[in-house]
Amino acid sequence: MARPRKQDEKDIPGLAIASARCLLEKDGLSGVTMARIAAAVGCSAPALYGHFRNRDALLRAVHDAGFEQLVRDKVAVAAQTAGDPIGRLREGGRAYVAFALDNPALYHLMFNPPPLPEFAGNPFEHDAGMASLLLLRRAVEAAQAAGYLPAEDADRVAFILWSTVHGAVSLMLQNRAPHPAADRQALGWQVVDSAISLITSSRASGPSRDA
Amino acid sequence: MARPRKQDEKDIPGLAIASARCLLEKDGLSGVTMARIAAAVGCSAPALYGHFRNRDALLRAVHDAGFEQLVRDKVAVAAQTAGDPIGRLREGGRAYVAFALDNPALYHLMFNPPPLPEFAGNPFEHDAGMASLLLLRRAVEAAQAAGYLPAEDADRVAFILWSTVHGAVSLMLQNRAPHPAADRQALGWQVVDSAISLITSSRASGPSRDA
DNA sequence: CAGGTTAAATTAATGACGTTCGGTTTCTGG
DNA sequence: CCAGAAACCGAACGTCATTAATTTAACCTG
Numbered sequence: 442m443a444r445p446r447k448q449d450e451k452d453i454p455g456l457a458i459a460s461a462r463c464l465l466e467k468d469g470l471s472g473v474t475m476a477r478i479a480a481a482v483g484c485s486a487p488a489l490y491g492h493f494r495n496r497d498a499l500l501r502a503v504h505d506a507g508f509e510q511l512v513r514d515k516v517a518v519a520a521q522t523a524g525d526p527i528g529r530l531r532e533g534g535r536a537y538v539a540f541a542l543d544n545p546a547l548y549h550l551m552f553n554p555p556p557l558p559e560f561a562g563n564p565f566e567h568d569a570g571m572a573s574l575l576l577l578r579r580a581v582e583a584a585q586a587a588g589y590l591p592a593e594d595a596d597r598v599a600f601i602l603w604s605t606v607h608g609a610v611s612l613m614l615q616n617r618a619p620h621p622a623a624d625r626q627a628l629g630w631q632v633v634d635s636a637i638s639l640i641t642s643s644r645a646s647g648p649s650r651d652a
Numbered sequence: 653m654a655r656p657r658k659q660d661e662k663d664i665p666g667l668a669i670a671s672a673r674c675l676l677e678k679d680g681l682s683g684v685t686m687a688r689i690a691a692a693v694g695c696s697a698p699a700l701y702g703h704f705r706n707r708d709a710l711l712r713a714v715h716d717a718g719f720e721q722l723v724r725d726k727v728a729v730a731a732q733t734a735g736d737p738i739g740r741l742r743e744g745g746r747a748y749v750a751f752a753l754d755n756p757a758l759y760h761l762m763f764n765p766p767p768l769p770e771f772a773g774n775p776f777e778h779d780a781g782m783a784s785l786l787l788l789r790r791a792v793e794a795a796q797a798a799g800y801l802p803a804e805d806a807d808r809v810a811f812i813l814w815s816t817v818h819g820a821v822s823l824m825l826q827n828r829a830p831h832p833a834a835d836r837q838a839l840g841w842q843v844v845d846s847a848i849s850l851i852t853s854s855r856a857s858g859p860s861r862d863a
Numbered sequence: 864c865a866g867g868t869t870a871a872a873t874t875a876a877t878g879a880c881g882t883t884c885g886g887t888t889t890c891t892g893g
Numbered sequence: 894c895c896a897g898a899a900a901c902c903g904a905a906c907g908t909c910a911t912t913a914a915t916t917t918a919a920c921c922t923g
Contacts, residue, residue, distance in 0.1 A: 443886080443887045443888035443889070443900070443901050443902060444887080444888050444889040444890075444899070444900040444901050444902095445888090445889080445900075445901070446888095446889070446890095447889085447890075450900095453900095469767065474879085474880065474881085475880075475881060475882085476879090476880075476881090484901075484902090485901070485902055485903075486880095486881080486882085487882080487883080487884095487901075487902070487903085488900075488901055488902075490881095490882075490883085491899085491900065491901075495881075495882075496880095496881065496882090549764070552822065552826065553760070553764050553826075554826070556680065568827075568828070570828055571828070574828070574830075596830040596831070597830065597839075597842065599830075600820070600823070600829055600830055600839075600843075601816070601820070601842075601843055601846050603819070603823065604815075604816055604817075604819035604820035604822075604823055604843060605812070605815055605816040605819055605847075606815075606819070607819040607822065607823065608814070608815035608816055608817070608818040608819025608820070608822065609811070609812070609815035609819070611763065611815075611818065611819065611822065612811070612814065612815055612818065615763070615764075615765070616779075617779070617781055617782070617785070618811055619785075619807040619808065619810075619811055620807070628808075628811075631808065631812075632811075632812055632815060635812050635850060636816075638850070639846060639849070639850060642853055654871075654872050654873055654915080654916040654917035654918070655870065655871045655872050655873090655916080655917050655918040655919075656871075656872065656917090656918080657917095657918070657919095664871095685908085685909065685910085686909075686910060686911085687908090687909075687910090695872075695873090696872075696873060696874080697909095697910080697911090698872080698873075698874085698911080698912080698913095699871075699872055699873080701910095701911075701912085702870090702871065702872075706910075706911075707909095707910065707911090864923100865922105865923090866921105866922090866923090867920105867921090867922085867923105868919105868920085868921080868922100869918105869919085869920075869921090870917100870918085870919075870920090871916100871917090871918080871919095872915100872916080872917080872918095873914100873915075873916070873917090874913105874914090874915080874916095875912105875913085875914080875915095876911105876912080876913070876914090877910105877911080877912075877913090878909100878910090878911085878912100879908105879909090879910090879911105880907105880908085880909085880910105881906105881907090881908085881909105882905105882906085882907085882908105883904105883905085883906075883907100884903105884904085884905075884906095885902105885903095885904090885905100886901105886902085886903090886904105887900105887901085887902080887903105888899100888900085888901080888902100889898105889899080889900080889901095890897105890898085890899070890900090891896100891897090891898080891899090892895100892896095892897090892898100893894100893895090893896090
């Protein structure tokens with residue numbers, strides 16, 4: 442019972458991430474213990490330390506895997522909305538809402554990641570979440586090419602759109618939306634539409650901000 | 653060394669909440685341990701259990717205290733903006749941004765509260781956060797009385813405004829805003845102004861949503 | 864004012880968890 | 894076939910939240 446035979450090799454990193462994600466949705470973050478992950482993988486807890494520096498690093502890997510799936514979802518939407526920048530923004534936003542509502546605990550982890558001292562110096566470079574912002578910025582730039590918000594900074598517009606939708610699903614996942622029992626997806630879609638109206642209403646008149 | 657003399661009585665609940673809040677901003681959530689809180693209060697760790705059911709309950713008290721301060725801040729703003737609904741929304745939003753940026757760890761706790769099984773059945777009734785939403789809704793209703801967004805549901809508009817600003821400060825506090833080194837307060841104010849433009853741009857034409 | 868009950872702490876103990884250590888088995892390169 | 898590296902396990906350690914047993918002060922009740 443030490444090193445396994447080659448035929449018995451297991452993909453411990455992959456299984457650990459998948460098991461942790463499963464435990465996360467089932468029992469919440471505090472239910473994700475090294476011992477339980479190991480039991481689900483079929484190894485001992487110390488074996489996980491051969492593949493992840495510590496528990497936070499494993500959770501960070503789950504976090505990254507979540508963003509990778511989110512990016513995949515958004516790329517799939519983008520492929521179906523070529524030539525329609527506003528439609529792409531709308532469908533991308535709806536995919537985002539669906540992802541958050543389908544994976545609430547994972548979404549929570551993605552936006553409340555464990556602090557990683559090794560990356561503290563430059564979180565921007567190592568954060569998988571920024572890839573998803575890049576996709577959004579490209580969609581905003583496409584909308585600008587179609588005549589919307591011509592004078593605005595695409596990064597800033599993308600940030601505001603992301604803020605609105607992220608804020609809404611965050612509040613919904615904590616039962617802080619009005620009428621908590623009501624249909625969450627419908628509310629999420631309304632928020633997406635309101636955010637997009639910030640852009641669509643701009644074609645006739647310039648933005649009305651004053652800062 | 654058991655029960656203290658009356659002259660030595662301490663306000664353990666109050667001191668514990670204040671100490672926990674101080675530790676929270678200094679060392680993060682994982683630095684807030686019962687032993688450290690007790691040391692700061694000047695008592696032993698088990699003594700805290702006479703005033704709080706467990707650590708989560710103590711953190712929930714910190715969470716509630718944070719919302720109480722936030723509401724105080726917003727009430728102070730409201731007192732200075734009587735008769736100017738749009739100005740009240742703008743200044744209220746700026747006060748919100750300032751609170752979040754001044755108390756980042758507390759803000760994080762307020763919007764990622766520990767799960768309380770005893771209140772799981774009806775979080776709406778027991779959540780101090782909802783009081784702050786009520787203030788916002790009143791401001792929206794005042795704006796509607798002044799002719800903005802006449803046909804919209806005030807709850808829904810308030811939720812969207814809150815979502816936008818909350819989402820933006822949440823992302824900023826995690827270094828997920830563009831240009832992370834730039835002035836955060838300025839970006840927060842821009843977001844507030846953009847959100848308010850959703851309302852101000854509505855007086856001429858109705859909302860352009862389609863859901 | 865004596866004596867018993869309650870209240871509010873204390874120290875000690877328990878149990879779960881993350882993590883490290885030492886040893887054992889298997890793989891790999893010569 | 895053999896040395897060394899790699900991968901894993903069981904046991905052990907330290908920290909932390911929480912509970913148990915105990916002590917002392919305050920509060921009645923006569």
